[in-house]
Each structure stands twice: as C-alpha cells, then as structure tokens.
Amino acid sequence: xxxxxxxxxxxxxxxxxxxxxxxxxxxxxxxxxxxxxxxxxxxxxxxxxxxxxxxxxxxxxxxxxxxxxxxxxxxxxxxxxxxxxxxxxxxxxxxxxxxxxxxxxxxxxxxxxxxxxxxxxxxxxxxxxxxxxxxxxxxxxxxxxxxxxxxxxxxxxxxxxxxxxxxxxxxxxxxxxxxxxxxxxxxxxxxxxxxxxxxxxxxxxxxxxxxxxxxxxxxxxxxxxxxxxxxxxxxxxxxxxxxxxxxxxxxxxxxxxxxxxxxxxxxxxxxxxxxxxxxxxxxxxxxxxxxxxxxxxxxxxxxxxxxxxxxxxxxxxxxxxxxxxxxxxxxxxxx
Numbered sequence: 001x002x003x004x005x006x007x008x009x010x011x012x013x014x015x016x017x018x019x020x021x022x023x024x025x026x027x028x029x030x031x032x033x034x035x036x037x038x039x040x041x042x043x044x045x046x047x048x049x050x051x052x053x054x055x056x057x058x059x060x061x062x063x064x065x066x067x068x069x070x071x072x073x074x075x076x077x078x079x080x081x082x083x084x085x086x087x088x089x090x091x092x093x094x095x096x097x098x099x100x101x102x103x104x105x106x107x108x109x110x111x112x113x114x115x116x117x118x119x120x121x122x123x124x125x126x127x128x129x130x131x132x133x134x135x136x137x138x139x140x141x142x143x144x145x146x147x148x149x150x151x152x153x154x155x156x157x158x159x160x161x162x163x164x165x166x167x168x169x170x171x172x173x174x175x176x177x178x179x180x181x182x183x184x185x186x187x188x189x190x191x192x193x194x195x196x197x198x199x200x201x202x203x204x205x206x207x208x209x210x211x212x213x214x215x216x217x218x219x220x221x222x223x224x225x226x227x228x229x230x231x232x233x234x235x236x237x238x239x240x241x242x243x244x245x246x247x248x249x250x251x252x253x254x255x256x257x258x259x260x261x262x263x264x265x266x267x268x269x270x271x272x273x274x275x276x277x278x279x280x281x282x283x284x285x286x287x288x289x290x291x292x293x294x295x296x297x298x299x300x301x302x303x304x305x306x307x308x309x310x311x312x313x314x315x316x317x318x319x320x321x322x323x324x325x326x327x328x329x330x331x332x333x334x335x
Contacts, residue, residue, distance in 0.1 A: 010281060011088075011281050011282055014285060018288055022305045022309065026301070030309070033306035034253070034306050036253070036254065037253055038251070038252045038253075039252075040252075041249075041252030042249075044248055045248040045249050045314060048248060049319075052241040053080060055241065056080060056235065057077050058073075058231075059124055059125070059230075059231040059232075059234040060080065060117070060121045062230055062231050063227065064109075067113050067116075067117065071107070078103075078326065079103060081322060082099060082100075083097070085322075085326075085327055086098075086323070088281065088316065088319065088320030089282070091280060092276075092277060092278075093283075097118045097122070100117075101117075102114075104117065119170060119173070123171065124228070125235045127232050127235070127236075128235035128239050129239060129272070129273070130160075130163055130167055132239055132240065132243065132265070132269045133269050133270075133273050135269070136269035136273075137160075139265075139266045140266055145263050145266050146267070146294060149293060152274070152294070156270050159275075159276065159277060162277055177212065180211040184207045184211060188200060188203050239272075240265065242268070242315070243264065243265045243268035244261060244264055244265055245268075246264050249310050249311050250264075253307060255299060255307060259298050267294040270290065270294050271290040274286065274290045275287040275290045282316055291311065
C-alpha cells in the first residue's frame with residue numbers, strides 16, 4: 001500500500017503518454033469511431049467479461065474449499081476484485097496474490113495454507129495459459145495468421161518460454177520436497193554469506209519444516225483429481241472468454257469484418273504471453289504495442305487504435321478502478 005499512490009501516478013503518466021501517441025495523428029477519426037459504438041454489443045462485452053471473471057474465481061473458490069468448506073463464493077469474488085486492483089498497480093502483476101493471502105489470513109486461513117491456495121490456483125492458471133499459447137502457435141503455423149515481424153516473434157517466444165518454465169517451477173515447488181529443501185539451502189546459504197541471516201542452521205531447520213508442511217498441503221491438489229481437473233477447466237474457459245473479448249468490442253465498433261474467433265483468440269493469446277512480463281504496472285506500453293502488432297494484421301490504423309483504446313479501458317482500467325473502490329470500501333467498513 002505504501003507504493004499504491006506512486007504506482008497509480010506512474011500508470012496515469014504512462015497512460016497519458018500512450019493516449020497522446022495513439023491519438024496525436026488521427027484524433028477526430030478515432031473519436032468518431034468510438035462515438036458510433038453499438039451499446040448493445042458493449043453491454044454483451046461487459047457481460048462476457050463478468051462471465052470470464054466468474055469462471056476465474058470458481059477455480060480459486062474450489063481450491064479454497066479444500067481447506068475450509070465454510071467460505072462463501074462472495075468472498076472469492078471479493079478476492080478476485082481486489083486482485084485486479086493490486087495486480088493492476090504493481091510491476092509484473094505481483095501485488096494481487098500476497099493480498100489474497102493476507103485477506104484469507106484475516107478470515108482464519110494460515111499464511112502457509114493461503115500461500116498453498118494461491119500457488120495451486122496459479123498452477124492451473126499457468127496450465128490454461130500454456131494450453132492456449134500452444135494452440136495459438138499451432139493455429140498460426142497452419143493458417144499463417146500474422147505477418148513476420150522479428151521483434152514480435154522474439155518477444156512472444158521469450159514470453160512463452162518464461163511461462164512454460166514458471167509452470168515447471170511451480171510443479172517442482174509444490175510437489176517436490178527435495179527441490180524445495182535444496183532451494184532453501186541455496187538461498188539461506190547465500191543470505192548467510194552476505195550476513196543477512198545470522199543463524200544458518202536454525203533458519204534452514206525452520207524453513208525445512210515449512211517446506212514439509214507446504215508439501216503435505218500441496219499434495220491435496222493432486223490427490224483430489226476432480227478439483228484439479230475442474231479448476232483447470234474453469235481457468236481454460238475463463239481465458240478463452242477473455243481472449244475473445246476483442247472480437248465483441250470490434251463488433252460494437254462495426255469493425256469485425258476481418259476478425260473471427262480463431263484469429264482473435266490467437267492474437268489475444270500472443271498478446272497476453274508477450275505482455276504479461278513487461279515490468280511496468282499493468283504491463284503498460286507492452287500490451288498496447290503487442291495489440292497493435294498482432295491485430296494490425298486484420299485492421300487498418302484508425303479502427304485499430306479505436307479498438308485498442310476501448311479494449312484496454314474495459315479490460316484493465318475499469319477493473320482496476322472498481323477493485324480500488326471495493327477494497328477501500330471494505331477497509332473503511334472494517335475500521
């Protein structure tokens with residue numbers, strides 16, 4: 001929270017810069033396209049976003065209920081809403097998950113179990129993300145959807161490798177006790193050498209005990225295969241809906257002639273894979289660049305920029321603002 005205001009100002013400055021770059025050469029034409037938006041299709045788009053959000057939180061809720069069956073779905077929705085805010089204002093979307101752990105702890109879930117819940121949910125999310133990324137790669141290879149742009153290709157490959165490696169590491173951290181303990185020994189050994197850890201052996205013993213507890217809890221996900229499969233399915237459906245949103249936004253702007261479900265999902269998957277590791281709050285700059293690069297294969301400049309502005313507003317700025325409002329209202333009620 002110390003950095004929330006600072007990060008919000010950074011996002012505002014970057015947003016103004018991006019909007020200036022997008023609008024400076026064709027302001028009137030872009031505004032005209034936006035003014036002609038079909039409200040019915042916009043409503044359907046918002047409804048689809050809500051369905052995407054529900055499926056996303058169903059995954060988290062089913063994992064939470066392995067630890068406490070008394071948690072209501074409303075609480076999972078609350079966690080998802082505030083996560084949009086904290087992910088939106090932190091670099092690499094790194095603020096949402098710690099806040100989820102903290103909020104669950106206030107409801108009686110231990111920090112270790114809260115970390116388990118968050119990591120298990122992130123595992124099924126990464127499985128869904130990699131699935132859609134592989135499908136996008138296959139579709140592009142078969143159908144040649146995108147023009148060859150070296151920098152975009154390289155950034156997409158890097159993003160895919162990062163996501164795949166993270167998925168493997170998450171599995172190792174969650175389901176390999178030896179890997180966890182080896183990692184603890186390396187990290188604490190390093191911290192001991194630079195004098196940040198005073199009692200090396202005591203710290204290793206303490207963290208090995210935590211690794212044992214974490215490992216025992218993490219096995220719940222694989223032992224309950226129904227929950228694992230169900231949550232993976234929820235995340236896959238959720239991402240699929242999210243990826244198709246630009247098509248519905250394009251229909252609202254009467255721009256859908258060259259777009260269809262296949263090329264929209266493929267482009268959206270590439271954008272997300274490439275942009276989700278831009279080290280700026282909201283991946284600002286990276287997401288816009290990727291969007292223009294991939295959807296630029298199907299739309300000309302002015303409609304493309306109008307689509308980008310509306311897509312970014314509906315899928316990033318609105319959820320972040322709503323998350324901020326809900327979080328502050330909830331905290332004021334607690335006080």
